[in-house]
């Protein structure tokens with residue numbers, strides 16, 4: 160019988176797997192493989208060391224102890240203490256095109272696992288698994304992790320850590336023997352969630368070097384692992400973090416593991432980002448309408464929902480060219496501050512005596528869409544809902560979890576609670592012209608029990624179901640995933656939403672880093688980026704409008720500021736910036752993102768280049784003052800070498816603050832070849848710290 164083997168992907172990356180002694184073995188994931196690979200097995204067969212198994216062993220994709228594997232297994236579980244160790248055998252191997260679906264069975268443990276691996280046009284690997292209980296007693300599943308092999312040149316990992324208003328800070332470390340685990344136990348992905356776990360070489364940069372990234376498509380508890388075992392084998396994996404007893408498979412029941420989405424790049428971290436962006440853009444549900452310029456009223460009014468004030472905001476918004484206005488927290492029953500009202504999704508006549516229809520009409524009459532805030536998974540103890548159904552919260556025994564922002568979490572796994580949220584939300588949407596909802600999630604889940612069992616998985620599935628149902632009932636509805644800013648940004652919820660609120664921090668300097676790293680995975684058109692107030696509400700920092708506007712341009716742009724306070728000059732600049740955003744958003748939202756390996760730590764240079772390489776927009780951001788007089792020249796990789804480009808600086812929201820007598824001459828426009836722009840570049844202006852400007856590059 161010929162070997163059951165599948166080679167997936169040959170252009171950007173390859174995965175080679177085959178069946179060996181009944182096990183499914185991934186022989187390679189990484190650089191593209193072409194040509195004769197017949198003798199790979201022989202090539203990879205290791206020496207037999209002293210003090211070792213008599214024959215080399217391969218744990219296979221299930222990483223089983225029964226096959227001599229000594230690292231962390233793929234599957235952990237038991238059947239009341241039995242079936243604790245497995246030995247799966249491949250029973251079906253189905254390879255078509257760039258996809259392989261493999262069925263494995265262990266007839267002793269009475270389990271079946273179906274694994275699928277698929278590489279798309281962009282080199283992105285999608286990995287799925289279903290575990291089925293074939294026995295006639297319950298099987299307790301403790302863990303299922305998707306694993307991929309890593310070559311030893313991957314000697315570092317990069318993941319992300321953070322907190323409220325400071326999400327996705329990169330942390331890079333050497334891989335050493337042992338297991339590095341990033342648990343996420345908040346019941347939402349979390350501010351500290353690693354949007355991807357990336358293995359890379361010590362030399363890998365934004366543009367250069369190899370990287371192997373994985374991202375778990377899940378918004379509940381999860382874990383990422385990088386493991387190097389004593390024999391030198393390395394692997395990277397991720398999966399759902401299951402709480403004790405959370406998955407008990409009844410006979411014939413299956414567990415569908417969250418999908419793992421992985422990318423290999425030999426063009427650095429930008430190569431990873433580009434593949435993720437293209438993969439996500441190719442989904443049928445990816446938002447394709449031009450992303451409307453948004454005014455979110457939260458930082459303008461907070462809980463002060465005064466109709467007259469709001470009308471004034473709308474008037475200025477219309478003058479500027481805003482296309483969507485969002486009424487944030489505070490419109491519903493008894494919600495005058497954050498101590499009450501969550502759970503009662505009915506319009507509060509104390510604030511809106513005529514309901515929301517008149518203000519929505521006022522907004523719509525100006526040609527602007529209306530959006531509304533919800534936080535459906537939450538309940539305040541001071542609410543009609545909680546008074547009627549205190550048993551509808553996620554809890555254990557007769558304990559009530561500690562309050563966080565004065566709120567508790569509704570158990571959406573409870574059909575009554577689920578229906579309450581769905582029907583109240585849906586009734587508001589049916590009765591009004593609402594294009595979009597911002598769905599918040601302002602606390603973590605702890606002690607999150609559902610009828611005596613761990614309930615995080617059920618809760619995560621319920622919110623996906625609820626979003627899908629709302630979209631089904633209300634055609635064209637867009638949803639923004641918000642969780643105290645960016646605490647639910649992940650590849651699980653992404654299929655149900657159209658926008659992420661990237662961070663509650665609207666300070667442009669802080670946003671430079673937050674956006675830079677969130678877009679490592681998420682394409683910019685899905686990241687809410689707003690011009691905040693002159694004096695940042697989170698940091699208290701005062702930043703130039705040009706800096707705030709340049710930063711907000713690279714995403715789904717908007718404003719979050721009391722624009723009734725703006726000066727006539729600021730309004731003119733906002734108008735010009737708004738029309739610039741509208742004229743450039745198709746470029747900003749469909750192109751290849753570039754974070755230049757800029758040699759000067761005091762500045763950042765980043766931008767987008769259109770797929771045709773005819774057009775590009777970059778931003779230069781002076782973070783801190785340079786030590787040298789002149790910052791390093793600005794070089795632009797990724798253009799067509801022989802083509803001639805016009806390059807000039809543009810200032811749709813005003814010029815930055817310079818610290819020089821004269822700025823470089825090229826800024827008013829010159830022509831240069833792509834190779835010159837990449838190899839030599841142009842001189843950087845000397846800017847005051849926390850200043851930025853835009854650079855347009857257009858092919859002649």
Ligand code: DGJ
Nearest residue numbers: 457487488641643644663
């Ligand atoms: C947290 C969000 O991130 C903010 O944008 C705002 O919606 C508040 N919640 C409202 O309570």
